[in-house]
Amino acid sequence: MRILNRFIYVSTIVLTLTIFDQVNAQEKKPNIVLIYVDDLGYGDIGVNGAIGVKTPNVDKLAKNGINFTDAHAAAATCTPSRYSLLTGQYAFRNKASIINGDAPLIIDTDMRTLPDMLKDAGYTTGVVGKWHLGLGDGNANWNDVVKPGPKEVGFDYSFLIPATGDRVPTVFLENQRVVGLDASDPITVSYIERLDGYPIGTERPELLKQHTDIQHLGSITNGISRIGYMKGGESALWVDEKIPFVLTDKANEFIDINKRNPFFLFFSLHDIHQPRIAHVNFVEASSMGPRGDVIAQMDWCVGEVMKKLKNLGISDDTMIIFTSDNGPILDDGYLDYARELVGDHKPGGPYRGSKYSVYEAGTRMPTIVTWPKEIEPGTNDALLSQVDIYASLAALVGQKLGKKDAPDSENHIGAWLGKSKKGRDIMLEEAYSYALRMGDYKYIKPKKNAAIPEWIIKKFVDPGFSSEAQLFDLKVDPSEKNNIAHLRPEVVQKMQKELNNILQDKN
Structure with missing residues (x-):
């Protein structure tokens, strides 16, 4: 009898532990890796029709996940879109615009950010790569800890390009200190x-x-x-050709260190922003010159992260969100013959516009989400904005948002996970003007002064400026060629009212 009782006791413990482990497994939050590419257009990846360059790793993501066809950055330029992504707030509310490399931090440290929210949910948070949201208080001392910065807005770890590759200082910062700085050669x-x-x-x-x-x-x-x-800072200067390798190594190091507990990694690549300086391993990897070569280089970075997750046995428990900060640009100041070598490739896919433009290609981004344990592969045409990633992930990890948290962010986690094809009813698009999406209709607000600035003209960009209202039906006119505002004045009036309500809302 004593042996039987001991057997029952041990069996009960084993059964209880098994059930406990199953419940824990069901409740375990996924790791989240947000891969944020720079200046990558909707058509710049193979699965979306790229010509002249191959992106096998990104295409594999799409094959195993959801390829979104109508997902958008919040703005058509980098600083505003990054600001909206991390705060859940439209950039215009803070007058966020492209900033210099010595600009102060533009995120209010009293705001609850996306990484703050995920920390509250038990995540370790890290950012690796391009920052371009400002550092310091306006008088940054690059020879000491530069703060406020990522730590003050929710990141446990940071390894940064302070702004972009085309702006000084050209040094890396790890946890807000310049890497490899010689104190006798201050910056x-x-x-x-x-x-x-x-x-x-x-x-x-x-x-x-x-x-x-x-x-x-x-x-x-x-x-x-x-x-x-x-x-100064000569010992700390980066080598442009090595940037992808340095950043990928740091991203994988963060994953390695935090593999046993839920982590959030914001992997913010510099590619394919100018200056486009491909490593010798990727020179002539495309038929499009440096721009195509750094697309292939970007794809390699994605593949290395995928490989790390697989080798650690945590890929099934990891949600990867792959997207870009704004639309493509061929000529953004550096002469690398991107315009001459583009051939039949269409960086924006079938859509009109580019970086700096309010037309669709300015914000409609290549967007792929994978999570093998939860997501069934396929495509999804839900209307989504990156400003909604904050509220959607909050719902996923069981975090309640306060009244001041992520004021413009909507919870569409069902769509992001492929459980629904219902996204936003209306969506703001910011560039150097404003547009509103409502279903397949696209309304562009008229500008009092529709003259195109010389600096935009020199970039061969059509920003979408007009002194008259513009309305397009994207279902029949995805390239926004035929302005039908005069044919549907009632739609124009309705959408103009909705847009004005957003722009006038003090939040």
Whole structure:
């Protein structure tokens, strides 16, 4: 009897532990990896029709996940879209715009951000790659801890390009300290006055790997002239060709360290932003010159992260969100012959516009979501915005949002997981003007001054400016060629009212 009782006791414990483990497994939150590419257009990946470059790793993501056909960045430029992504708030509410490399942090540290919310849910949070949301308080000391920064807005770990590759300072920061800095060679940065540090692009063009427009003819480092002036920090300078490898190694290191507990990684690639300097491994990987080569390079980075997750045995428990910060641009200042070599490739796919443009290609992004344990592969045409990632992930991980949290973010987790094809009823698109989506209708707000600035003209961009209202039916006219505002005045009136309500809402 004593043996039987002991058997029953042990069996009960084993059964209880088994049930407990099953419940824990069901309740375990997924790791979340958000891969944010820079300037990648809807048509720049194989699964969306790319010509002249192959993206096998991204295509594999799409094969095993959901490829969204109508998902958007919140804005057609990088700083505003990144701001909206991390705060759940439209960029115009904070007058967020493209900022210099020495700009102060533009996110209010009192706001509850996306990484803050995920930390509250038990996640370890990290950001690796391009930041471009400002650092410091306006008088950043690059020779000490630069704060406020990622830590003050919810990231446990950071390894950053402070702004972009075309702006100084051209150094990495790890946990808000410059990596490899020699204290005897301190860094000074200015966007106002010239510094007697590195050679200047206007004076030493023979040093340049790529020629560029006047805007980028500041300090030269690694054969590339940048916006702004920099002095010192020679031991800390990055090598552009090595950036993808450095960032991918840091991303995988973060995954390795945090593999046993839920983590959120914001992997913010520099590719395919100019200057496009491909590593020798990817030179001539495409038929489109440097722009196509760095698309292939970007795809390699994605593949290395996928490989790391698989090798650690955690890919099934990881949600990957792959997307871009704004639409494509061929000529953004550096001469790399992207316009001449593009061939039949259509960076924006069938859509009109580009980076800086209010037309669809400015914000309609390549967007793929995978999570093998939960998501069935397929396509989804739900109307979605990156500003909604915040509220949607909050719902996924069981976090309640306060009244001031993510004020413009909507919960569409059903659509993001492929359980529903219902997305937004209306969606704001920000560029240097405003547009509103309502189903298949697209309304573009008229501008009092519709003259196109010279700097936009030089980039061969159609920003969508007009002194008259524009209305398109994207179902029959995805390229936004036929303005039907005069045919549907009642739709124009309704959408204009909806847009004005958003723009006038103080939130």
